[in-house]
Amino acid sequence: MEALPPDCATALSEAASNAMANSRPYLAIAHSLRDGMVRTYEVLALPTYCRWSGTLIGIYVNEQGAQYNLLDAIFSTTGDGVIALLTIRDAVGNPVDFQIAHHNQAAAKLLNVPGRSLQWQRLNTSGYLLGSEAVMERLRAAAAKHQSDQFEIEHEDRCLRLAVTIFSGILSLVISDVTPLKRREASFRLLFDSNPMPMWVFDLETMAFLMVNDAAVNHYGYARENFLQMKVHEICPKDEWDSHARALQDLDETCQSERHWRHVEADGSELCVLTYGRRLVLDQREGYLVAVADITERRKAEARVAHMAHHDGLTNLANRALHKARLRDALEAGGHAPGERVAVLCTNLDLFKNANDSFGHPMGDQLLQQVADRLRCEMSGNNLAARLGGDEFAVIMTTDTSPKEASDFAVRLIRTLSVPYEIDGHQVVIGASIGIALWPGDGTSSEELMRNADMALYRAKEDGRGVHRFFEPEMDRQAQRRREMESDLRRALADGEFELNYQPVVDLASDRISGFEALLRWRHPKRGMISPADFIPVAEDIGLIGSLGEWVLLEACREAASWPSEVKIAVNLSPVQFRSRNLVQVAISALANSGLPPKRLELEITESVFLAETEANIAILHQLRELGVSISLDDFGTGYSSLSYLRSFPFDKIKIGRSFVKDLAKRSDCVAIVRAISGLGRSLNITTPAEGVETTDQLDRLRAEGCNEVQGFLFSAAKPAAEVEQLLLRFGASASRAA
Ligand code: C2E
Ligand code: MG
Ligand code: MG
Numbered sequence: 001m002e003a004l005p006p007d008c009a010t011a012l013s014e015a016a017s018n019a020m021a022n023s024r025p026y027l028a029i030a031h032s033l034r035d036g037m038v039r040t041y042e043v044l045a046l047p048t049y050c051r052w053s054g055t056l057i058g059i060y061v062n063e064q065g066a067q068y069n070l071l072d073a074i075f076s077t078t079g080d081g082v083i084a085l086l087t088i089r090d091a092v093g094n095p096v097d098f099q100i101a102h103h104n105q106a107a108a109k110l111l112n113v114p115g116r117s118l119q120w121q122r123l124n125t126s127g128y129l130l131g132s133e134a135v136m137e138r139l140r141a142a143a144a145k146h147q148s149d150q151f152e153i154e155h156e157d158r159c160l161r162l163a164v165t166i167f168s169g170i171l172s173l174v175i176s177d178v179t180p181l182k183r184r185e186a187s188f189r190l191l192f193d194s195n196p197m198p199m200w201v202f203d204l205e206t207m208a209f210l211m212v213n214d215a216a217v218n219h220y221g222y223a224r225e226n227f228l229q230m231k232v233h234e235i236c237p238k239d240e241w242d243s244h245a246r247a248l249q250d251l252d253e254t255c256q257s258e259r260h261w262r263h264v265e266a267d268g269s270e271l272c273v274l275t276y277g278r279r280l281v282l283d284q285r286e287g288y289l290v291a292v293a294d295i296t297e298r299r300k301a302e303a304r305v306a307h308m309a310h311h312d313g314l315t316n317l318a319n320r321a322l323h324k325a326r327l328r329d330a331l332e333a334g335g336h337a338p339g340e341r342v343a344v345l346c347t348n349l350d351l352f353k354n355a356n357d358s359f360g361h362p363m364g365d366q367l368l369q370q371v372a373d374r375l376r377c378e379m380s381g382n383n384l385a386a387r388l389g390g391d392e393f394a395v396i397m398t399t400d401t402s403p404k405e406a407s408d409f410a411v412r413l414i415r416t417l418s419v420p421y422e423i424d425g426h427q428v429v430i431g432a433s434i435g436i437a438l439w440p441g442d443g444t445s446s447e448e449l450m451r452n453a454d455m456a457l458y459r460a461k462e463d464g465r466g467v468h469r470f471f472e473p474e475m476d477r478q479a480q481r482r483r484e485m486e487s488d489l490r491r492a493l494a495d496g497e498f499e500l501n502y503q504p505v506v507d508l509a510s511d512r513i514s515g516f517e518a519l520l521r522w523r524h525p526k527r528g529m530i531s532p533a534d535f536i537p538v539a540e541d542i543g544l545i546g547s548l549g550e551w552v553l554l555e556a557c558r559e560a561a562s563w564p565s566e567v568k569i570a571v572n573l574s575p576v577q578f579r580s581r582n583l584v585q586v587a588i589s590a591l592a593n594s595g596l597p598p599k600r601l602e603l604e605i606t607e608s609v610f611l612a613e614t615e616a617n618i619a620i621l622h623q624l625r626e627l628g629v630s631i632s633l634d635d636f637g638t639g640y641s642s643l644s645y646l647r648s649f650p651f652d653k654i655k656i657g658r659s660f661v662k663d664l665a666k667r668s669d670c671v672a673i674v675r676a677i678s679g680l681g682r683s684l685n686i687t688t689p690a691e692g693v694e695t696t697d698q699l700d701r702l703r704a705e706g707c708n709e710v711q712g713f714l715f716s717a718a719k720p721a722a723e724v725e726q727l728l729l730r731f732g733a734s735a736s737r738a739a
Helices: 007-024 070-077 105-111 135-145 179-193 214-220 224-229 238-249 296-309 319-335 350-361 361-378 404-417 446-462 473-492 530-539 545-560 581-592 612-624 643-648 658-662 667-686 696-703 721-730
Strands: 026-034 036-048 055-069 082-087 095-102 149-155 158-167 170-177 197-201 208-213 253-255 261-264 270-281 284-293 342-350 384-389 390-399 421-423 427-430 429-441 468-470 498-507 512-524 529-530 568-574 601-605 632-635 653-656
Touching: 007 026, 007 055, 036 070, 055 070, 082 105, 082 612, 095 135, 095 568, 105 135, 105 170, 135 149, 135 158, 135 170, 158 179, 170 350, 197 214, 208 224, 214 224, 214 284, 253 658, 270 350, 296 319, 296 384, 319 342, 319 390, 342 350, 342 404, 350 361, 350 427, 350 529, 361 390, 361 404, 361 421, 361 427, 404 421, 404 429, 427 658, 429 446, 446 468, 446 473, 473 512, 473 530, 498 545, 498 568, 498 721, 512 530, 530 545, 545 568, 545 581, 568 632, 581 601, 581 612, 612 632, 643 667, 653 667, 658 667, 658 696, 667 696
Parallel strands: 429 468, 512 568, 568 601, 601 632, 632 653
Antiparallel strands: 026 036, 036 055, 082 095, 082 170, 149 158, 158 170, 197 208, 197 284, 253 270, 261 270, 270 284, 342 390, 342 429, 384 390, 421 427, 498 512, 512 529
């Protein structure tokens, strides 16, 4: 086989090995090439078992049909037109015309002429497309200079590319139809030019802009000529040139920027963009097409949204979420660097609610903004001020804050925040209390630290406001007790743990009981009797006072209805009960249910009813009075004791607080105050009973000062309902009970 020419050997061995592999005859078709002529054979391989050993292969070769010229075959089947031209020269040897020596069928087809008619044609006289002056000129030039050439011509809405090469005086002309290519190019241009996205192509070799679209010119503000004189990196600010160059080094076929880039506009302002690109060949140059998405506005909006998510809309201080995150970060950082101390300060504005109620919310907002401005001015280093909500603010002090530094800062802050505020020509005075918790020590988590700072704040408020307090573990225990009381209280009303005791009120003129004050008692299953002074504020805070007060009123009226008809009942009201707005309705139903005549019911309020929502509360008082109920001002002299309260509502009674009665013997100012109040009462025609009378000496002095009613342990403490009858017997009121 090795002795055979390669084409024969390949065909024979292929047939033989396939026949062996299948163990049956195999027929192959083979071609051989001699002097450019192709012959076709059938090769039949027959495997024969040999008696002695192995297999013998018999091969029969049979020539098939006609032979043909290979080059002619290729020539006539290609889609490109090929024409061989002989050059015809003038007397001085310049090429003047060309004669078609050979051409394939595709050439005739592309030139749109009958196949045979081209052969031996002279181009000049042919009248065909190739004889046009434009083509002739290029051909003559190529022939004269012995140089290859390539150019395009338009013909009947098609575009033909003509490639001319020259060998031994013969011009070979290859004609290709590039119409689809041209159409693609045209649609690319259209897409490029009219694209609303800024786009450009830059040269991958020189890095110069090759073309830019209108959108790029408009968006960036460079004139097109300026653009085309620039290198592509010059669109970035100088400090990004290095990273831009690195990104260009490993450009892929396509790319989509993984990061945003900064681009510089003609006026120097910066854009934030994303870029998308693809390699292309433009006018035979390796280029890169880039489309730009300007995300400057989107980034700004995102930044705005992120800012809004972390800042308080009114004051632009950090909000609760940011405060929490930063505190957590500070504790984490402190955890890595031992000795780093962190302080959190919680502050609450004193009297803000009053200012907000009396000046209105728009002014309250302005006030909060000014508070925030002052807070901001006090911040230094990494310290962060936040508004947690309402009039609650907080400061995180990082950078290893000592207790002394935290305390000094708190003092300064309270002083700064307490300076009167000027709002719309009004002077507003508020103050601030501050609670401080330190890390490490006062808690391990940010939540615990904040809770403890809050507890310290609570203490600061209790201690008279305008002060700061550090957290102490005892506060935690108190808070724990308070939480227990809250949950016990919620249950207590349903479980019937409340009861009313009644303290007699004695009329000094007749020396008889004129009425009783109902005083609430809580019989706690574990802790025994709990004073109303301890649990009423809690009930007010947790919103239980409404239903509790309603129960008191119903119960007291029901009880009093069974007493002699001249004996009155006094019931205490909490200022919080005024907020629910159904107080009048509650009083009406208590009276209706019990059948108690309204004139026997006295409602005791404290001055704090006038501290907030004064107008609305006074309206409620008037409605209560219209029912026929009398209204007393309790504990007068212990709170603000503003005389304007006496003017704002015509009270039936002003009760002189126990604190004045207690010191009547010792302090002359107490005598003066009692005298003044009862004198005031007489001239306003208001009864002025005194509370907390424990000794006969106090009684005598009160009588001397003109007090007409008294109440106190001297007569009796508050007693359960069952003992009322006995008390009535003892203090001379008619002992007979009502029917
Ligand atoms: P208040 O209305 O001024 O009641 C008088 C308080 O002084 C009562 O205390 C009474 O027991 C006490 N007291 C009376 N005479 C004397 C005395 O001679 N010496 C001394 N040391 N104390 C005397 P209590 O019962 O502990 O009530 C405290 C406060 O709790 C009441 O002060 C009242 O403001 C409030 N309160 C009591 N019951 C109710 C209620 O049903 N509703 C509301 N909202 N508050 C109530
Ligand atoms: Mg009272
Ligand atoms: Mg009182």
